[in-house]
Amino acid sequence: MTRTADRKEAALSSGTPIAILLDPAPAAVRAARKVGARCLALASPSASPEVRQACLMADERVDVDWSDHPSLLEAIHHFADPPTRSSDRRPRASVLGFTAVGSLAAARANESLGLPGNPHAAVAYLTDKAALRDRVNRSTASPVRFERCDRVAALVPTAERVGFPCVVKPRTGSGGTDVHLLRSAADADVFSRRSAPEPALIVEEYLEGPELRVDVHSRDGRHTVLAVSRRVRPAQSPSPASPGPGTFVLTGSARGWDLPVDLGRREQARVQRLAETTLTAAGHRHGHARVEMVLTRRGPLLLEADADPGADPFPEFLAAATGHDIHALTLAGVLGRPDPGVRRSPAGYAGLRRILSADGLPPAPERVEAARAVPGVVSVDVRRRTPAPVGTDAPSVPRLSRRLPEPPGESVVLTGRIGGITGSPHITPRRPAGFPFGDTRTGPAGDTTGSQALRGRRAPAITSRVAGHDAQVAVIASGPTPGRVATALRAAEARLAPPGRLPASPHREAARAIVEAARAAYGARVGEVVAEGSRRVGAEADPRRTDRSVGISAGEPSGSRAGGDTDRGEETPLSP
Incomplete structure (x- = not known):
């Protein structure tokens, strides 16, 4: 037995549960300690600097490509729970992911090793928009029209059956990535000519109204709504398939979120009921989930759902207003630990804004510190996104x-x-x-x-x-009233960007x-x-x-044509 395995066995024999975290953020490692668990951090080859910082905080770290199921099982097979083990004993370990891919990998590993966690099929339903839409439609009084589309040749008739305006998007993914608005058959035809021959798409009716996010904690299949927040976004979205003046590139390029939302007792109950119905239909049993919906004239209608907390500033944003630590709640639930409760004196109101750099560069450190000093500001998180490398291995036209x-x-x-x-x-x-x-x-x-x-x-x-942009700053502010939160956010943004600079580049x-x-x-x-x-x-x-x-x-041949630019960078057809 290896030295690593010896340490694992010693930890297991001590009775201390172990949280096996896939590319965790520092907050997740702190949450494991908060609930009295040891932490094993698994770092993928593409782990960000923040993840690597979190791994240094963990009790143990293993570098492994956990997206490869056999590699993941090889790294953690010592934690397998035998079927003969007494059912009244506390869980020994559980694998947790913090993205859509990580949650799916964790669920599959838990099932393979007999560890507690969400069923693999439940996470898969939450990952596949069409499968989830089909299930939820059977459980609600106001189903959303949709159809699957696996061939671009069928996109136009599919969109016509759904009805215009409609939305086309990948069956997997989240955050509004690659969502396109089709206003007519002509739009659908343009989009189909720019798409891969055999995409995995869902075409659904366009839902108009305010967008809400419902954060839910589940324990043994019982769902508790923690918060309902409202998206603050540019007015024009999603992106049309054939762009014109005023086109915005990303549906998910939201400016931020406000929490809580005053919906009224009746509407609040309908929103909570839809969130619970969605998670029950998917089979979600443990941990955090987010359900996004649109408040239409017909009432709240499902947009999408995920079994992960999403982009990292959101857990801190949620904690600022409600006092809930969603990482600690999830870990306590699957590891059989006591509920961590809420922190003392939550602010009650919070706002999250993503401020985009005016010149593609992060703000100067003194500006960041000035923004952090604004009364009511909880955090100012500066992140720089590195674009994926681009390569070439075939002669064509750049x-x-x-x-x-x-x-x-x-x-x-x-x-x-x-x-x-x-x-x-x-x-x-x-x-x-x-x-x-x-x-x-x-x-x-x-x-x-x-x-x-x-x-x-x-x-x-x-x-x-x-x-998007090279640098992005996430600002979280909280306070006893919405007005104070808004004032703090405006002041922080003003300190981050000098006057006269545009907010995006x-x-x-x-x-x-x-x-x-x-x-x-x-x-x-x-x-x-x-x-x-x-x-x-x-x-x-x-x-x-x-x-x-x-x-x-560079040397474009005379037989090709430029074609129109696309709204989200899809290919523009070239003539032979």
């Missing part, structure tokens, strides 16, 4: 283009056609092995592949969508990654990408283009 945002200050679309494989870091992640509802037709590392008619033959193309480094890949294949003819505020991203403007887009071209 072209970088973008649409000028209207009004200025919104996200920018950059499309680079370089060749080789398709790479798009924001497209729905690969469905992990063991998913019971079929293949998503996606490739590794979150990339979706397809072929494109190019230079008279079928050849793979590379598309890198750039939507292009994702310059991702654009440079596209250009560098093109340069590697085609030499110095490809120009440099620069950013000026958020009104113009340039390079050597393509003299053959007369529209309002700015492009880079």
Whole structure:
């Protein structure tokens, strides 16, 4: 037996439960200690610096590609719970994930090892929008019209049956990624020509109204609503399939959330009932879940649900207003520990805002400290997102283009056609092995592949969508009234950005990654990408283009056409 196994056996024999955490945040490690559990952190090869910091805080750390089920089982097989074990003993260990992929991997591992946790099928239902929609429709009085679509050739008739306006999106994923609004059959036709031949899509009716998020804690199948928050977002979303002036790139580019929401007793009861119905229909039994819905004229209707807390600032945001530590609640439930309760004197109201950098760079440290000093501000979290690398291995036409945002200050679309494989870091992640509802037709590392008619033959193309910004600042404020929270958030934003600077800019480094890949294949003819505020991203403007887009071209053959820029960076067809 190895030294690591000896330590595990010693921990198990002591009776202390062990939380096995997949790429945890520091808050999750602290929560494990809070409920009296030891912590084993499993760090994936792509773990962020924050995750690696959390792993240093854990009792033990193992580097393993936990997205690979056999590798995960090999790393933690010592914790397997034999079927002959007395049922009245406390759980010895449980695996927990903190993303959609992590939650699915954890559920599968728990089932394989006989450890407590959510059923694998329950997490899978919450991951697959079509499967969940089908189940919830059978349990509610106001079903949402939808159809599955696995072939782009069937998209137009599918959308016509659902009715316009409708929304098309991947069956997996969350956060509004790759959600498109189809207003007509023409929009559906445009979208189908830009999609992979065999996508895994859901087409559903467009739900109009305020968007709510319901955070729920479940223990042994009993659901308790912890909070209901309301999304604060730009007015125009989701993205249309054929963009025009004022198009926004991401449905999920929300400015933030406010908590709580005053819905009135009757509407609040309907919202809670829909959340509980959704989780019961999926079979969710343990831990945290978030149910997103739209408050329509017909009442609350399901948008999507997930078995994970989502982006990391949200647990802290929830704790600021309600006092609930959702990580500690989840760990206590699956490990048989006492409920941790709520912290003393929660503020009652809280707001979360994601402030986008004006120049693509993080704010100066003194500005961050000034924002943190604002009365009522709980935290100011600065994160810099590194774009996925872009490569090339096939001869094709490199072209970088973008649409000028209207009004200025919104996200920018950059499309680079370089060749080789398709790479798009924001497209729905690969469905992990063991998913019971079929293949998503996606490739590794979150990339979706397809072929494109190019230079008279079928050849793979590379598309890198750039939507977002290099730096993002998450500000959380709390207070006894909504007015004080709003005042604190405005003051923090003012201290983070100097007067006169626009609140958003292009994702310059991702654009440079596209250009560098093109340069590697085609030499110095490809120009440099620069950013000026958020009104113009340039390079050597393509003299053959007369529209309002700015492009880079390197040897584009006369037989190809540029095509229109896309709203979210999908491929624009080229003529043979």
